[in-house]
Amino acid sequence: MENKHQVITERQGNRIFILETFSASALFLPQVVLGKNAESGILSVAGACFLAGIYFLITEKMTRGISMEQMLKGHPLAAVFYYMHFWINGVFFYIYILFMVSRYLLPGRKPWFAGVPLMILAWMINRSGLRGRGRVMEGIFWFVLLPVIFVLLLSLTDLSLGELSVTTFSWNHFVNGMIGAVALLHPMELAWFYRGNINQGNMRVSSFLGLGILLMGIFCAVTGSLGRKMILYDENPVMSMAQGAAMPGGLMARLDIFLIAFWIVGVFCVFSGYLFYGNESIRNTFQNGGKIAAWLSYGGILFMTDFLFDLYPLFQKYFLWFIYGNLIIGMIFPLVLFLSRRRRKKNEIYS
Numbered sequence: 001m002e003n004k005h006q007v008i009t010e011r012q013g014n015r016i017f018i019l020e021t022f023s024a025s026a027l028f029l030p031q032v033v034l035g036k037n038a039e040s041g042i043l044s045v046a047g048a049c050f051l052a053g054i055y056f057l058i059t060e061k062m063t064r065g066i067s068m069e070q071m072l073k074g075h076p077l078a079a080v081f082y083y084m085h086f087w088i089n090g091v092f093f094y095i096y097i098l099f100m101v102s103r104y105l106l107p108g109r110k111p112w113f114a115g116v117p118l119m120i121l122a123w124m125i126n127r128s129g130l131r132g133r134g135r136v137m138e139g140i141f142w143f144v145l146l147p148v149i150f151v152l153l154l155s156l157t158d159l160s161l162g163e164l165s166v167t168t169f170s171w172n173h174f175v176n177g178m179i180g181a182v183a184l185l186h187p188m189e190l191a192w193f194y195r196g197n198i199n200q201g202n203m204r205v206s207s208f209l210g211l212g213i214l215l216m217g218i219f220c221a222v223t224g225s226l227g228r229k230m231i232l233y234d235e236n237p238v239m240s241m242a243q244g245a246a247m248p249g250g251l252m253a254r255l256d257i258f259l260i261a262f263w264i265v266g267v268f269c270v271f272s273g274y275l276f277y278g279n280e281s282i283r284n285t286f287q288n289g290g291k292i293a294a295w296l297s298y299g300g301i302l303f304m305t306d307f308l309f310d311l312y313p314l315f316q317k318y319f320l321w322f323i324y325g326n327l328i329i330g331m332i333f334p335l336v337l338f339l340s341r342r343r344r345k346k347n348e349i350y351s
């Protein structure tokens with residue numbers, strides 16, 4: 001991604017970071033954290049934000065002036081690995097969108113009904129390169145986040161502070177909950193792919209602080225509204241919280257419909273992002289690989305829509321394995337790649 005179509009502004013890069021990371025993690029945050037640390041979950045979320053902040057600063061420092069595409073040109077096996085890794089992640093978020101549509105918006109419809117427009121839209125956004133993708137993410141940023149913030153504010157009227165308090169503290173539970181929360185933030189790995197293409201700007205600390213505030217807000221709103229015990233038995237506690245939020249006077253009582261629709265747009269950003277960066281990894285590494293990679297990703301996933309949708313219970317069963325695998329592979333592997341490159345550069349200078 002080295003031509004003018006693959007350069008984004010500082011604001012676009014920071015908004016992509018917030019939108020992709022928050023949309024992918026917030027829907028699962030309360031149940032994952034409380035499943036590991038029901039007594040002091042809020043501390044685990046705070047600890048996860050702190051660790052993610054350190055990772056954010058490391059990413060910002062190590063990717064200045066170096067794009068992932070430059071890295072992968074010297075590591076073709078890594079490019080293939082990333083393509084497969086992102087394809088699997090894209091499949092997960094694809095079937096999760098189909099699940100949300102079939103359960104909340106269009107019950108009884110076949111997965112194809114939502115799958116076809118999703119895939120066409122993803123292809124149209126991604127075909128214009130990183131610059132076009134950045135413009136789209138910049139345009140829908142507040143479209144996605146404002147309804148979420150609005151529902152969070154409404155939830156304050158029904159918040160139980162007792163559910164948020166720390167009852168007991170265990171280091172083992174605290175660390176397990178914190179690791180689970182960090183694992184949910186694995187879409188931060190996508191920053192390695194666009195940070196080096198930000199023109200005359202940086203990844204701002206304020207962007208990460210905003211992300212942390214949103215994550216803490218989601219956790220507090222859901223836990224304080226539903227209670228810890230209910231969250232552990234609720235398949236989608238964030239959506240349940242939205243169903244309980246309503247405007248004073250009974251206006252717009254079904255706010256969950258609006259929130260779900262906006263959130264689907266946010267998760268779509270993550271899904272399309274994984275397909276985009278996976279395809280770009282192949283296109284920039286192998287001379288004639290771009291078209292084949294695109295057909296296998298967009299066409300392959302669409303062709304297997306019914307089969308993949310039937311796999312959703314399997315993804316649910318092994319969800320923790322999925323996010324922990326992403327934590328190890330997605331967040332540590334690029335760190336090793338960039339460290340090895342910097343070490344080679346130092347050796348070349350001193351030799």
